[in-house]
Amino acid sequence: MDQFASLLPSGSIGPVHTNGPSDSLHLSWLPTSTLKQYTLVFPVTEDGKICLGMKKRGFGAGRYNGFGGKVEPGETVFEAAKRELHEEANIVATKMPHCGRIRFAFEDSPVLMDVFVYRVEAWEGDPSETEEMLPAWHTSLPPSDPSMPQLPQIPFDDMWPDDDLWFPLFLAKKSFVGRVDFNKPPVAPEGSEGKMEDGSMRRWWFAEAPVELMQSS
Numbered sequence: 001m002d003q004f005a006s007l008l009p010s011g012s013i014g015p016v017h018t019n020g021p022s023d024s025l026h027l028s029w030l031p032t033s034t035l036k037q038y039t040l041v042f043p044v045t046e047d048g049k050i051c052l053g054m055k056k057r058g059f060g061a062g063r064y065n066g067f068g069g070k071v072e073p074g075e076t077v078f079e080a081a082k083r084e085l086h087e088e089a090n091i092v093a094t095k096m097p098h099c100g101r102i103r104f105a106f107e108d109s110p111v112l113m114d115v116f117v118y119r120v121e122a123w124e125g126d127p128s129e130t131e132e133m134l135p136a137w138h139t140s141l142p143p144s145d146p147s148m149p150q151l152p153q154i155p156f157d158d159m160w161p162d163d164d165l166w167f168p169l170f171l172a173k174k175s176f177v178g179r180v181d182f183n184k185p186p187v188a189p190e191g192s193e194g195k196m197e198d199g200s201m202r203r204w205w206f207a208e209a210p211v212e213l214m215q216s217s
């Protein structure tokens, strides 16, 4: 049973974008044994601004991303999303719809990361630097749009490589689900410093899906 290695039953979802399987790509989904819940939260404005954080330490350090982290025992995913946003960007979400769910697997890791994505449409406070993140506003409007010339574009080259696959759905306010499996990163040459190399994307899929469906396990 392949079916994009679970998350949703077949049917009821939009067109599936995927890089496999095909006859030339005999890659199975990676085996995992533990599902761990994470949150990923992006403050956005109606006029096309999006707040991204430069991760200063830990998993994904050196990349721009949304704000988020592990769901702690005893809290709901929504509570965790709100807590992590406050801890990492100093703002309190007052309107935060759930809009996506993505699962990530990494070669040689038993963990399947189960990431719940939220759009923050209203909040109290102004995003500011914390121990973990340096927030910065970007524009999601095309470069030709004159309304916000002072803001940088979304820096996909400095983000996780999967982000530009599902951002179009996120920015279009569509709810979505998907999965991305990563190959092991190449071994860094001895003595090399700086940003760790990415493992390449081994296999992935994304589709639009109603938000009620993505809340099932």
Ligand SMILES: CNc1ncnc2c1ncn2[C@@H]1O[C@H](COP(=O)(O)OP(=O)(O)OP(=O)(O)O)[C@@H](O)[C@H]1O
Pocket (backbone or CB within 6 Å): 038, 039, 040, 041, 058, 059, 060, 065, 066, 067, 068, 069, 070, 071, 104, 113, 115, 160, 162, 163
């Ligand atoms: C592989 N492609 C990916 N694309 C986009 N986002 C990704 C991601 N993989 C992980 N993420 C996010 O990265 C954060 C890690 O969280 P992480 O810092 O480890 O958690 P937490 O803050 O609890 O950690 P501490 O133990 O406090 O350091 C968390 O938001 C998670 O959703």
